[in-house]
Amino acid sequence: xPAILLTNNRVSIPTMRALRDRFQGVYTPIPAxxxxxxxxxxxxxxxxxxxxxxxxxxxxxxxxxxxxxxELVVISFGFPLRIPASFLAGAxxxxxNVHFSLLPRYAGPVPVFWQLRAGDPSGGVTVHQMTERIxxxxxxxxxxxxLFPGETYGLYTARLTAAAFPLVQTLLDGFxxxxxxxxxxxxxxxxxxxxxxxxxxxxxxxDTQPAGAIEHLVNACNPIATGAWTWFRGQPLQILEVxxxxxxxxxxxxxxxxxxxxxxxxxxxxxxxLLRINVAKLPEGILSGGKLAAIGFRPQECFDKGTIASPTxxxx
Numbered sequence: 194x195p196a197i198l199l200t201n202n203r204v205s206i207p208t209m210r211a212l213r214d215r216f217q218g219v220y221t222p223i224p225a226x227x228x229x230x231x232x233x234x235x236x237x238x239x240x241x242x243x244x245x246x247x248x249x250x251x252x253x254x255x256x257x258x259x260x261x262x263x264e265l266v267v268i269s270f271g272f273p274l275r276i277p278a279s280f281l282a283g284a285x286x287x288x289x290n291v292h293f294s295l296l297p298r299y300a301g302p303v304p305v306f307w308q309l310r311a312g313d314p315s316g317g318v319t320v321h322q323m324t325e326r327i328x329x330x331x332x333x334x335x336x337x338x339x340l341f342p343g344e345t346y347g348l349y350t351a352r353l354t355a356a357a358f359p360l361v362q363t364l365l366d367g368f369x370x371x372x373x374x375x376x377x378x379x380x381x382x383x384x385x386x387x388x389x390x391x392x393x394x395x396x397x398x399x400d401t402q403p404a405g406a407i408e409h410l411v412n413a414c415n416p417i418a419t420g421a422w423t424w425f426r427g428q429p430l431q432i433l434e435v436x437x438x439x440x441x442x443x444x445x446x447x448x449x450x451x452x453x454x455x456x457x458x459x460x461x462x463x464x465x466x467l468l469r470i471n472v473a474k475l476p477e478g479i480l481s482g483g484k485l486a487a488i489g490f491r492p493q494e495c496f497d498k499g500t501i502a503s504p505t506x507x508x509x
Contacts, residue, residue, distance in 0.1 A: 194369040195265050197258065201226040202271025204350060206235045208291070208358040213239035215365050217265075220244045222251055222274055248274055259284050266368055268361060269323065278325050285330075286373070288323040289364060293353050295319060295335055297384035300328035305346055305353070307387040309413035310394070312405060315339040318353055320360045322376060329384070331376035333367075334360040343408070343436065345415040390418070397423040397432070398498050399447030404437060404466035411435050420474055423447075424497040425490070431474040438467040447496040457482035458490055 198209060201221045209219060219236050221229065223245050236243040246254065251274075258265055259280070269276070270291040281288060294304035295317040301307075308316045317337040322330040336356045340349055367374045395418050397407055411421045411432050420431030438459055442450055446463035458470040470482040480488070 199272040203228040205270040211358040297379040301387040333374035403464035404462040434471040441465040452486035454487040
């Protein structure tokens with residue numbers, strides 16, 4: 194069963210490599226994404242042609258491919274463009290999308306961020322038929338993937354990519370055997386949709402977010418937004434990694450309660466629980482909590498909340 198892959202994201206690379214004998218080519222839109230070089234290298238490594246085209250030219254070529262091959266299956270995996278309605282009306286049964294949540298929950302463009310930010314214990318991968326409504330088509334295959342404690346966006350996404358290609362393989366096997374996938378409609382009453390994160394979604398609010406919520410936010414931001422934003426002495430910085438610390442204290446939220454070059458930096462949260470700041474990014478570089486203590490982050494000083502000076506909306 195011939196297939197092509199639409200992508201501009203490195204998350205598709207394990208599927209590209211594992212199913213290289215199934216794909217006739219890889220298509221990515223111009224302007225190229227930050228992952229373009231890696232996609233080019235991966236495609237060349239498995240002998241697949243990679244076509245980088247302006248959107249209009251890409252859809253023109255896709256239309257011709259569908260006309261010439263009525264059995265062609267199109268896999269969208271990390272593809273940023275919306276498929277024209279005319280394609281889905283005429284050949285929708287041949288378009289499938291790989292989505293990193295267990296639909297109908299967490300439909301939308303950046304589902305992993307919202308799952309980690311909410312502290313969900315598990316998520317997964319869905320392969321669904323594409324329809325005009327985003328992430329709403331009938332489900333062809335799903336696989337649940339549990340989250341490990343402290344897992345970041347990057348680490349969890351890597352495991353989701355590994356879980357995805359067997360689902361795509363099963364889909365293509367179904368077409369090759371002549372029956373096609375067994376589709377299951379989504380329950381629209383359970384659907385949730387999450388937009389792209391905005392700058393306010395990336396900010397730590399020490400006054401209202403307990404320690405667990407801050408840890409979830411930090412993990413959700415690493416690496417797609419580098420880290421979660423906070424302020425210290427009026428200057429912005431990003432926290433990339435924290436871990437829970439034993440004990441509770443009564444102190445204003447955001448207060449540094451212990452700072453030591455060896456033991457690191459410990460902060461009291463609004464629920465009285467403590468977080469150890471393991472890694473942070475300052476204009477001077479990416480530093481450990483111990484290094485922050487060494488350069489002058491002192492007990493009784495407080496982290497603050499503010500506004501991000503420049504747009505930092507997550508776009509992938």
